Amino acid sequence: MDTEHSTNPFAAGAAYVDGRITPIAKAKIPVTDWGYRRSDVTYDVVGVYHGAFFRLDDHLARFRASMGKMRLEPGESDADIARILTGLVRRSGLREAYVAMDCLRGRPAPGLPYHPAYGRAYLVCYAVPWVWLFTPEQQARGVHAIVAKTPRIAPESVDPTAKNFHWGDLTRANFEAHDAGAETAILTDGNGLITEGPGFNAFAIIDGTVVSPHQGALEGITRKTVIELCGLLDIPCEVRPLTVEAFEDADEIFLSTTAGGIMPVSRLGGRILGNDRPGPISARLRETFWARRAEGWHATPIDYDASVEPALA
Missing domain, CATH: 3.30.470.10 (Aminotransferase class 4, branched-chain amino acid transferase, N-terminal domain)
Incomplete structure (x- = not known):
């Protein structure tokens, strides 16, 4: 023990x-x-x-x-x-x-x-x-996702750039995914543009360029890190409108969040991406992300030997 x-x-x-x-x-x-x-x-x-x-x-x-x-x-x-x-x-x-x-x-x-x-x-x-938002095993073989029918709450009603507990749409979309045999969902703005998913940002890789939606989503810290990594690795990256059609036809798809880092997608609805495994650019970004984390990139170390204030019950 x-x-x-x-x-x-x-x-x-x-x-x-x-x-x-x-x-x-x-x-x-x-x-x-x-x-x-x-x-x-x-x-x-x-x-x-x-x-x-x-x-x-x-x-x-x-x-x-x-x-x-x-x-x-x-x-x-x-x-x-x-x-x-x-x-x-x-x-x-x-x-x-x-x-x-x-x-x-x-x-x-x-x-x-x-x-x-x-x-x-x-x-x-x-x-x-x-x-972990998705298990290491799910990440290794690629997350299975859908594009939800449920639209994201309009930013005119709830500002998605301020993290909030208004998860009614995200929860409903998660149940859509569950009922379809998938593990998560990506929501649209209701007008044909991709926004985000329950707890993560979404990316598409189109003709070698990493694309992130320009609005309707949280400005994620891991998303910011992805954009930095693309610059470090000389991978083209754009923040712009991302249509559902372009997303569904993308060469690769991946997700990003604090609770998981960079998480490749291997299935989107009925489509199997690549060889049903993470694509090469997604995999490279994920591997680089964790390697740099291990090296202390953007780290604030914690002194576990320092004293702490008395506890209050």
């Missing part, structure tokens, strides 16, 4: 909830808060691999921008949030972790107008063991 793991109450994960630190299993939010009842919340997720955060500053900047777009203003600064996340990972001892930062709006206090302008914003952060 791993004695250290069995005696550490934070080994399964650690959470910070509105100023208090607790084991992940004890983390709670009020069921009356609008973060829960109205999806009045934004969030971000940063990965820890090889004992280091990947692009932590980029994730914090996007989180702050999302909070601004949703008019959420917690008391913690970006430096405070970085310290909180580091402390949670350090307390858990996890070398590979999925680390979330959420900002929720509470319900207005009694006597205040029943309006979101009067709901206090607060943070919930947590670190749990690493989460």
Whole structure:
């Protein structure tokens, strides 16, 4: 038995909830808060691999921008949030972790107008063991996907560049994929253009050029990394409108997300891409991504021997 793991109450994960630190299993939010009842919340997720955060500053900047777009203003600064996340990972001892930062709006206090302008914003952060969106085996043989009939929520209603919990369309599309025997779905804007999927950005490789949709999707940190990698590897890359027809006819398709990196697709609906395995450019990008991660690219190492603040139950 791993004695250290069995005696550490934070080994399964650690959470910070509105100023208090607790084991992940004890983390709670009020069921009356609008973060829960109205999806009045934004969030971000940063990965820890090889004992280091990947692009932590980029994730914090996007989180702050999302909070601004949703008019959420917690008391913690970006430096405070970085310290909180580091402390949670350090307390858990996890070398590979999925680390979330959420900002929720509470319900207005009694006597205040029943309006979101009067709901206090607060943070919930947590670190749990690493989460793969798709298993290593699925990634090695290529993810099986469909283009969903369900369209993405219009950006005029919900801004996709601010990470949010409005997942009704994404969840419905995931069930479409499940019913079709696939593993995930890519959604359109309802007007013939590709947007994104449940938790990931989508890319097509057309005549040797990597193409990413120009709107209707989260400006992913891993997506940003893909664009950087293309520059480093002299692979043409364009951010532009991507039609469903061009996507379905693409030479290769891959997905990108914090919880998985670069993930090739080998089947799209009834079409088998290549030889039913990841294509050469997708595979090269994926291999380079993880090799550079192992070398410490964009890494913020975690000092696991440093002290942590006392826990609050």
